[in-house]
Amino acid sequence: MARKFWQWKWKYSGWKNSAFVRFLLFFVLGVFFYVTLAGNIIIETYDLEAGAVSDRTIRATKEIPDEAATVKAQEQAVRQVEDVYTTLNPDSLELADTILAKLEQINGDTQFSTSEKVDIYKGFFEQMHVETLDKLLDKAGTNERLSAEVEKRLNEQKYRIPEEIYFKFPRLSLSAIQEMRGVARDIVSRLTTDKMRDTSTARGKVPELVNASSLSSANARELVQEIIRFSVLPNQFYDEAATLKAREDARNAVDPIFIRVGDIIVKENERITDEAYDKLAQMGLLKDRVSYWPELGLILLVSLFVFVIYLFTRRSRLPIKQNNAQLLMLALIFVINLLLMKIVSLGQGLDYPYIGYLAPVALGSMLIAILLDDALAFLSSVLFSIMASLIFNTQPGQLLFDYQFGFVALTVCIASVFAIQKASQRSTILRAGLLVSVFSALSLASIILLSGQSEYVMSSIIFALLSGLVTAVLVIGLLPFFEVSFGILSSLKLVELSSPNHPLLRKLLTETPGTYHHSVMVGNLSEAAAEAIGANGLLCRVGSFYHDVGKTKRPSYFIENQGNRENPHDHMEPALSASIIHAHARDGVELLKEYKLPKQLQDIAEQHHGTTLLKFFYHKAVKLAELEGADAAEVKESDYRYPGPKAQTKEAAVVGIADCVEAAVRSLRNPTIEQIDIMVDKIIKDRLEDDQFNECDLTIKELHTVGRSLKESLLGIFHSRIEYPELPKPNKEGG
Missing domain, CATH: 1.10.1760 (Arp2/3 complex 21 kDa subunit ARPC3)
Incomplete structure (x- = not known):
């Protein structure tokens, strides 16, 4: 039962109006949208395991941080940071001056014996070491690690003066000490100019520099070497805190490394590492995490x-x-x-x-x-x-x-x-x-x-x-x-079909010039009327051009093409005349099909008369029947109606009205405004009462609009002309 219902429904409505087909079209369109956009939104996933060999090359589908690469880059940056050494100047020149000043003071004092002077010098050099260390520690400030490094380096590189030298210091004369002062200052100044972490190299140069000096006394040269070696101290110390900070800054300066879209994560035939597996998981490319x-x-x-x-x-x-x-x-x-x-x-x-x-x-x-x-x-x-x-x-x-x-x-x-x-x-x-x-x-x-x-x-x-x-x-x-x-x-397409060079329009013009002119006039009228009600005016105009092409088969049987010739219908039976007139709609459709013109134009040609009655020939047939003594009731009105169909669209209906109006008004000798108004209203009223608009969606309001537009257009065509008075003839004698 249900199957028969759907078969009947399909047959009745056809696929063009089927609700099921409409639903199916929307559904298929949605499926196509899904398939087309899926590749840009839905990510393909893979059934993989860590340690397995990949059977394809997998690329990144989105940008994610590459933590392993970032850590590696940070470690590389840290390794490139060298140890930081802080410069703390121990003021070696001042230390050398202080030692020589002490020698000058003690050796110039006669109250001390040689043994006492030896003891004083031993304690003095130890004291100078402590004081120098304290000064450097003060310069290190609160940096505990630097202070510890300073103390360590200064103690490690502390110069220990040989025991016998202490016994030689008391023998120096004041003049020798004065001579040693300039040499000591010059050499210490030269050796402590550069950055120095280890004093061994600098101290090794002292003998050569002293020997090249102006000192002539061997004893003075020996003792000044010891003073210089003691005064030359390291001025650069490893700063662990600064080094750690520099490395941390270098680590932080490394921009995070990202896996870019399209980067290869796993190559074909390559083993999937744990790192690569984690990246695939982060991107949601694994089936178990989809x-x-x-x-x-x-x-x-x-x-x-x-x-x-x-x-x-x-x-x-x-x-x-x-x-x-x-x-x-x-x-x-x-x-x-x-x-x-x-x-x-x-x-x-x-x-x-x-x-x-x-x-x-x-x-x-x-x-x-x-x-x-x-x-x-x-x-x-x-x-x-x-x-x-x-x-x-x-x-x-x-x-x-x-x-x-x-x-x-x-x-x-x-x-x-x-x-x-x-x-x-x-x-x-x-x-x-x-x-x-x-x-x-x-x-x-x-x-x-x-x-x-x-x-x-x-x-x-x-x-x-x-x-x-x-x-x-x-x-x-x-x-x-x-x-x-x-x-x-x-x-x-419509503009192309409206060209006078179209073969069918040229045929219409050459074989039926009257019909061609009539069609052009109907096109102008119908276009304006259609646009007034929101219909397709261009379709009406072009449809009007072709609506009477069927008349080219028997052009002389239509009054607009007869000129001054005799009307053949005057000597024909009304029924035969009606059949010839009826045929022009059917002949027009056949010609339009032959020239492969669109169906919309075929419909206008077939429907522009609808099922209207050929009143002239019908009444002529009735009169003939009465004259011949036959029963006028036997004359069937249906025989004198166009076969139709009635207008199915607004455009076909408007062309039909314009066609009838143009022919009727053209038949008037000198149409006035009142005649045009009455004629248009009568034609529309007759067609409305004849149910010619029952099968199209033309409303009463739109019919009034069509009528008003036709009247305005007709007034523009059949406007009143001013009769100019005849000019008086010029007076030949008066000039």
Whole structure:
């Protein structure tokens, strides 16, 4: 039972109006969105174990800190830091002066015996060592480790004067001491100028320097050497605290090392180390740690995309609200646009990270604007920009939406819709493509200036400029495919069909000039009327051009083509005349099919008369029956009605009204405003009462609007002319 119901439902409504097909189209569109965007959002995971050999090369999918590499770099930086030595000047020159001054004082005092002087000198040199150490410790301050190092180094490098030297000091004369003073100061000053950690080298140079001095006494040269060696002290000491601080500063100065997107973590046929395994775990690339939240998030995202499209089409007044063929075309445009974006995005893995600006994102918006509707094109532009920011994301680990691509995509899509509105020539598409290039480059330039981007600037600008040309070429190439496959009459196609050079219009002009002129007049009337009610005025105009092409088969049987010739209907049976007149609608459809013109034009040619009655021939038949004594009731009205069908669209209905109005008003000799008003109102009223508008969605209010527009247009055509008075003849005699 249920199966029979669905078979009946399908047969009744057809796939173009089937709710099930509509649901299926939305579902398939959502699945396509999911599959297309999944690779940019959902990360592929691997079933791996530490220590196993990888069967593929795995690259990083997001940027994470590389702790092991960072620690290694920090250790390297620490190793490169040399030990820090602090300079503390022990003032060796002052120490030498103090020693010589003490020798001069003690040796000049006669109260001390030689043995006493020896004891004094032993204690004095020990005291000088302690005092020098104390001074250096004061300079070290609170740095305990430095103080300990100073004390250690000074004690280790303390010069111990030989015992016998103490017995020689008392023998020095005051003049010898004075002579030793200058030599000692000069040599100490020279030896302590440089940084010195170890005094052994400097002390080793003392004998050579003393021997080269001006001292002549051997005893003085020997004793001054000992004083100089004692006075030469280290002035640089290892500073452990400063060294540790320098190493810590070096460690902290190392910037964290990151694993960049695309870096190889594991190479094919390479063993997976614990370190590499931890990195894979951090990135969520292991199957045992996989999360299904991204899949759920993507499902919600594409569901929102589809839901937005559904809401718009549901509330739209366009045929796409119920016509699944148009919905299929919209879905196909989305598929083509996204596939082209995905193909271009493959170049991002070939060292062209900004090739996304080359993508013809505006292609979908332009096709939707031309083939469907501007408002739907604007909505689609927003969706395309969001998808572009996902597909061309150069930092998938850090960003979900890279809206520098999305911003450019939104700009060019909206600009293309404005540029392509009411396009009447194919060249308009090329101009729109150039505008896309300009807006793409300008929007990209704003991003570059705001962000301070310095890499790939020229290549990005070149890609942006080329995108508009690529878009225009693709639109021009794809437009005929959609027009033919879905029977879409775009404005561009209609303008092409309206050309007088079209073979069928040339046939109409040459064989039936009266009908051609009538068709042109009907086109002007119907276009204005259709635009007044929001219908497709261009379709009405072009449809009017072709609505009477069937008259080319028997042109002389139609009054506008007879001229001054005799009317053949005057000698024909009314039924035969009616059949000839009826046939022009059917003949027109056959001619339109023969010349492969779109179905919309065929429908207008077939429906513009609907099932109206040929009143003239019907009444003629009734009168003949009465004259012949036959029963007039036997004359069937149905035999004198057009076979129809009635107008199915507003455009067909408007063309039918304009056709009848133009013929009726043209039959008037000098139509006045009142006559035109009465004639238009009567024709519309007769058709309304004859139920000719029952099968189209033309409202009473719209009929009044159509009537008002027709009256205004007819007044412009049949306007009153001023009769100029005859000028008086010039007086030949008076000049």
